[in-house]
Amino acid sequence: MTYDIVVVGGGIFGLSVAKAALGKGLKVALLEKNTIASGASAGLVGALMPHVPSQWNEKKQFQLDALIELSDIVAELEEATGMTVGYSRAGRLIPLYTEHKLEHALSRVEESKQRWRSDETGFTFNVVKETPFSDWLTPEAAPLGIIWDTLAARANPRLVSAGLKAFLETRIDIMEHTEFLSFDETTSTVSLGNGETLTADRVVHSAGYEGFGPLSEIAGKTIGMGVKGQSLLLEYKAEKPLPVIYDDGIYVVSHANGTVAIGSTSEQEWTSKEPVEADIQTMLKKAIGFCPSLKGAPIITRWAGIRPKCKKRDPLVGLIPGTEKTWVATGGFKISYAISHRIAACLMQEMFPEQGKPIHLPESFKPTFHFG
Numbered sequence: 001m002t003y004d005i006v007v008v009g010g011g012i013f014g015l016s017v018a019k020a021a022l023g024k025g026l027k028v029a030l031l032e033k034n035t036i037a038s039g040a041s042a043g044l045v046g047a048l049m050p051h052v053p054s055q056w057n058e059k060k061q062f063q064l065d066a067l068i069e070l071s072d073i074v075a076e077l078e079e080a081t082g083m084t085v086g087y088s089r090a091g092r093l094i095p096l097y098t099e100h101k102l103e104h105a106l107s108r109v110e111e112s113k114q115r116w117r118s119d120e121t122g123f124t125f126n127v128v129k130e131t132p133f134s135d136w137l138t139p140e141a142a143p144l145g146i147i148w149d150t151l152a153a154r155a156n157p158r159l160v161s162a163g164l165k166a167f168l169e170t171r172i173d174i175m176e177h178t179e180f181l182s183f184d185e186t187t188s189t190v191s192l193g194n195g196e197t198l199t200a201d202r203v204v205h206s207a208g209y210e211g212f213g214p215l216s217e218i219a220g221k222t223i224g225m226g227v228k229g230q231s232l233l234l235e236y237k238a239e240k241p242l243p244v245i246y247d248d249g250i251y252v253v254s255h256a257n258g259t260v261a262i263g264s265t266s267e268q269e270w271t272s273k274e275p276v277e278a279d280i281q282t283m284l285k286k287a288i289g290f291c292p293s294l295k296g297a298p299i300i301t302r303w304a305g306i307r308p309k310c311k312k313r314d315p316l317v318g319l320i321p322g323t324e325k326t327w328v329a330t331g332g333f334k335i336s337y338a339i340s341h342r343i344a345a346c347l348m349q350e351m352f353p354e355q356g357k358p359i360h361l362p363e364s365f366k367p368t369f370h371f372g
Contacts, residue, residue, distance in 0.1 A: 227267060
């Protein structure tokens with residue numbers, strides 16, 4: 001079979017790149033050595049967060065723009081598939097309990113009006129004494145006030161991936177349980193683990209943390225690593241939509257299907273890919289500390305996964321140095337679901353620059369920054 005683009009990796013970046021390529025009218029194959037969204041993209045939390053409006057840079061602007069347009073992206077996907085992905089512009093609450101946290105938050109309020117274009121978008125970042133959600137974030141956890149932003153959102157990661165798969169599976173060739181071995185640019189031959197071959201004009205690597213190995217070999221240095229994350233899911237039916245809560249490295253996300261997700265850890269060093277019960281219980285205890293209504297809620301499931309994080313922190317998007325047909329989109333780490341659609345659009349711009357580049361790709365996302 002002959003394709004315009006073969007995408008390697010069926011996580012959120014790979015799915016989004018495949019969808020963007022399809023939108024360009026290209027013939028696409030998506031290879032996944034396991035099943036779609038079976039790695040880091042199978043997480044539970046689904047917090048879609050903006051950066052705090054301080055020390056502004058290209059990356060923060062990119063993520064802001066991605067979050068603002070995400071509502072329309074989700075609506076189009078849900079309309080096309082008839083599926084819901086559990087998306088809501090729920091907002092975010094952050095409790096304030098030290099003078100330092102309060103001073104820092106107050107200093108960001110005015111800057112947020114400019115950075116978030118509040119007059120135009122309607123999204124705000126404020127410090128308040130109380131919210132209508134005192135039965136959710138307990139006032140005792142926020143004696144000095146609460147950051148309340150209305151830009152943050154949430155979605156169910158597994159439902160987003162399922163929606164993308166449903167959209168793509170009748171429009172492109174999705175090959176699960178198919179391992180990518182190599183791409184010979186001179187013959188345009190893609191070799192697969194089952195002994196078969198494909199022909200492709202271009203290959204895009206979006207294979208999560210395991211894809212960093214070949215990239216590091218090309219660069220002669222470490223390009224990225226796998227960082228373990230753990231989370232848990234509780235049975236908890238809220239009577240009304242609730243904002244995301246963030247404190248002490250932990251997100252608490254009330255989903256639309258009667259569950260609450262708590263997570264996640266960020267472990268640079270790990271020996272097991274499985275959940276560790278002591279870590280799960282530590283997260284749960286922290287969450288109950290500022291959200292006591294969760295006490296006694298049954299645990300439905302625990303999750304652990306290895307997320308791709310570039311050594312230079314920012315995502316990696318573009319043509320791999322020293323190649324002519326081999327591209328990459330990886331390293332979304334914790335913000336992958338928030339920015340994947342915009343990353344994919346930028347990759348198409350890089351491939352087809354003659355069609356214009358209306359979206360600015362930050363310099364720190366480009367291969368020249370990561371490879372040196």
